[in-house]
Amino acid sequence: MTTLPHTDASAHAAQVIAELRSAFGARADAAVVHDAASLTELGVDTSGVRRGSPLVIVRPLATEEVQAVVRIADRHGVAIVPQGSRSSLAGAASATEGAILVDFSRMRKIIAIDPLERLAIVQPGVLVEQLAAAAEREGLFYAPDPVSSHIASIGGTIATNAGGMRCIKYGVTRDSVRSLEVVLADGSVINTRRNTIKSVAGLDLTSLIVGSEGTLALVTEITVSLRSAPGPTRGVSAMFATLEDALDAANEVATGQQVPAVLEMLDDVALDAIRSYDPTIEVPAAARAWLLAVTDARVGVDDELDSFADIFALHNAIGMSRAETPEELDQLFATRRALHPGMQAYLGGSLNGDIAVPRSALAEIVEEATEIGKRFDVIISIGGHVGDGNLHPVVAYNPADADHTARAHAAQAELLTAAQALGGTISGEHGIGVEKLPALDGELSPRVRELQLAIKAAFDPKGILNPGAKL
Numbered sequence: 001m002t003t004l005p006h007t008d009a010s011a012h013a014a015q016v017i018a019e020l021r022s023a024f025g026a027r028a029d030a031a032v033v034h035d036a037a038s039l040t041e042l043g044v045d046t047s048g049v050r051r052g053s054p055l056v057i058v059r060p061l062a063t064e065e066v067q068a069v070v071r072i073a074d075r076h077g078v079a080i081v082p083q084g085s086r087s088s089l090a091g092a093a094s095a096t097e098g099a100i101l102v103d104f105s106r107m108r109k110i111i112a113i114d115p116l117e118r119l120a121i122v123q124p125g126v127l128v129e130q131l132a133a134a135a136e137r138e139g140l141f142y143a144p145d146p147v148s149s150h151i152a153s154i155g156g157t158i159a160t161n162a163g164g165m166r167c168i169k170y171g172v173t174r175d176s177v178r179s180l181e182v183v184l185a186d187g188s189v190i191n192t193r194r195n196t197i198k199s200v201a202g203l204d205l206t207s208l209i210v211g212s213e214g215t216l217a218l219v220t221e222i223t224v225s226l227r228s229a230p231g232p233t234r235g236v237s238a239m240f241a242t243l244e245d246a247l248d249a250a251n252e253v254a255t256g257q258q259v260p261a262v263l264e265m266l267d268d269v270a271l272d273a274i275r276s277y278d279p280t281i282e283v284p285a286a287a288r289a290w291l292l293a294v295t296d297a298r299v300g301v302d303d304e305l306d307s308f309a310d311i312f313a314l315h316n317a318i319g320m321s322r323a324e325t326p327e328e329l330d331q332l333f334a335t336r337r338a339l340h341p342g343m344q345a346y347l348g349g350s351l352n353g354d355i356a357v358p359r360s361a362l363a364e365i366v367e368e369a370t371e372i373g374k375r376f377d378v379i380i381s382i383g384g385h386v387g388d389g390n391l392h393p394v395v396a397y398n399p400a401d402a403d404h405t406a407r408a409h410a411a412q413a414e415l416l417t418a419a420q421a422l423g424g425t426i427s428g429e430h431g432i433g434v435e436k437l438p439a440l441d442g443e444l445s446p447r448v449r450e451l452q453l454a455i456k457a458a459f460d461p462k463g464i465l466n467p468g469a470k471l
Contacts, residue, residue, distance in 0.1 A: 013098070016076050017056050020100070023068035024058070031065070033057040042101060045086040045093035049434055051468065052097030054081070059103045063181065063189060063220040066102065070218065071187035073100055079467050082214040084124060084153030089352065090433025092159065092213040092469045102218060104155050110134050111221070118226045119178060119195060124155025124219050131224070140226040143170035146429070155219050161211030163429035165262045168254060168387030169296075170227075172429065174210040181221035182209060185460040195223050208455070213431050214466040216459040230296035233261065234324055236309050237332045238317035239287035243267055246289035247362050247386070249315035253293055254359060254387045256311070258304045262294035263387030264336050267366065270343065270381035270394070274335060277342035281335055284319055291386070292332055339383050340394060346379060349399035351412045356390040357424030368418040369393055376411040378404070390428035417442060432470050440471075 021028040033039075034056040043054045055078065060066045073080050079099040086093050095101050108125035115138055122131055128142070128149035135142045145164040146152050152162065158180070163172045170176070179193045192206040193199050209216050240246040246265060253263055266274070268288040275283050283290075293308040295301055305322065312320060323329035344350040357365045366382050373380040373395075384392035393415050397408035416426040416439040426432070426439045440449070449471075456463075456471055 009098075012076065013055055016072060016078055016100070019072045019076075020056060020058055020069065023072065024065065027061075031059045031061075033059070039095075042083070042086070042103070043095040045083070045088040045091060047089050047091045047094065047433065047435060049091030049094050051091065051094045051434060052099070054095035054101045055098045057101040057103055059106045061106050063183065066183045066218055066220050067187050067189060069100060069102060070183050070185065073464055074186050074462065077462060077464065079464050080214075080218070081466050081469075082155070082159070082218050084156035084159070085127070085148075085151045087148050087152050087156060088160070088433055089354070089430045090160075090427070090435045092431050092433035092466065093156070094434070096466075096468055104153065107155075107220070113138050113140070113226070115140060117195070118197075118228075119223055120226055121221060121223050122154055123221060124153060124158070126154050128152050128154060128157060135226050136229065139229050141229045142176065142224060142226055144173045144176055154222055154224070158210050158219050158222060159213045160429065160431035163385065163388075163390060165264060165294075165385060167385060167390065167429075168263050169259050169261045174207055176225050177206060177210055178223045178225055180206055180209055180217075180219050180223070182217035182219050184217050185462065185465050189220075197225070211431075213433065213470040215456060215470045216465065218465070230261070231298035231301060232326070233294050233296045233329055234301060234305060234322075235262070235292055235294035235329050235332055236305050236312070236320060236322045237290065237292040237335070238309075238312035238321075239284055239319045240289040240291070240316065241286055241318050242316075243289040243366060244363065245315045245317075246291050247366075249312050249317070250291055250386045251359055251362070252311045252315070253291075253308055256307065258295075258297075258300075258307050260293040260304075260308065260387065261296040262292065264292045264384065265386035265391075266290040266336065266339060266383040267381055269379060270339050270383045273342035273346050273381060273396070274338045277345045278334075278338050281338060283335070286318055290335060292336060294329070336383070339381070339392075343379075343381055343394040343396050346396040347398045347404075349397045349405070349408070351395040351397070351408055353393040353395070353412055353415055354390070354427050354430035355393065355415060355419035355424055356388070356428030357419050357422050359389050361422040361424065362386065362389065362391075364422055365391065365419060365424070368422075369415060372411050372414045372418065376407040376414070378408050378411045380411065380415070385428075388428075389424070413439070434469055437471075
């Protein structure tokens with residue numbers, strides 16, 4: 001990318017902004033934003049990681065406008081950082097210094113829903129919740145369900161290959177993406193594949209771009225697979241006197257004949273935090289672990305719930321609650337939803353992690369987290385999507401205490417190393433962004449890193465697409 005002396009840089013910035021305004025024509029005042037307040041507010045994502053000050057924010061409505069922006073950036077060697085809802089937890093959507101922020105939130109059309117082909121075509125700014133509701137009106141189902149679905153955009157979930165609670169049954173975002181329309185770093189547009197259910201023509205560029213966090217191309221249109229609508233969700237939760245019993249039960253449910261739509265876990269630290277945070281959520285004093293299994297089966301629902309309950313009982317559950325209605329199920333989910341606010345309320349601050357380990361290593365990672373907490377004198381809870389091994393450790397800390405804050409960050413880094421040592425990964429669904437870059441070498445071999453950087457160079461030879469993130 002271009003580096004200029006200060007005087008020349010100011011003139012260069014003014015030229016870039018002038019060209020962007022010209023590209024947007026009559027929409028320039030609304031679509032090209034560069035006042036200081038907006039740049040400060042929108043230059044950082046949910047992670048709070050500030051990478052630099054952006055030059056300008058652009059708000060396209062169509063692929064052609066994205067093309068125009070990218071061509072200007074390519075011509076001037078200016079970085080581009082794509083943004084959706086800015087809900088990234090790893091810094092991938094925070095601006096780099098002098099970057100053009102491409103805000104996709106105005107590209108929010110649901111272009112088509114095709115019941116025969118079982119697909120939807122959408123722009124990247126459509127929220128996950130909006131697509132799910134539109135599919136439901138057609139008797140169809142969009143499976144990915146990140147917890148932030150009410151604010152997360154489809155484009156953002158494509159960027160991180162987001163997961164959610166239903167991954168145990170339906171997989172991650174990549175498993176529901178058929179094809180992408182993308183703008184490449186030189187401003188050209190490609191479609192990654194045909195929209196057929198099957199296609200093995202050439203290399204799978206769709207899967208490569210999903211999860212690339214804006215480093216390979218800018219996604220402007222997404223074709224996703226839809227499913228037939230599932231049955232109503234019902235569930236059963238259980239408390240356990242030991243975490244070992246809960247993990248044994250979770251593994252038996254996860255590998256059984258009847259796969260749940262959701263299988264969630266909370267440990268004793270999380271339950272203690274929830275007791276303090278919200279006394280209306282009933283958590284018995286003897287409970288040291290909690291599980292929730294949910295079914296969305298259309299037939300055999302009672303048999304499925306009975307099987308989950310039988311497994312919980314076999315592994316010494318000390319109490320169970322069964323939800324037969326949406327309202328009752330929402331009450332069970334209230335325990336899971338209280339994890340993050342409960343842990344933050346402990347000491348005023350929390351670091352929300354995202355690791356994944358083989359199910360056979362679940363007990364070991366919990367033991368490691370306990371040891372790490374003792375070593376750094378911090379509080380760590382373990383909870384999350386136990387059915388697929390994707391856990392969200394939360395480190396509670398006092399943000400007013402600099403030493404405690406530093407120890408919390410050190411503990412979080414150790415958790416990443418511990419996951420890798422057990423054959424796991426530093427991120428199951430939140431992405432790498434910039435926060436987890438230091439841990440990549442512990443997971444990817446030098447040769448794999450070399451290949452990935454070569455792929456990046458092939459897509460983006462000038463290095464203008466989200467530089468410094470992901471890789």
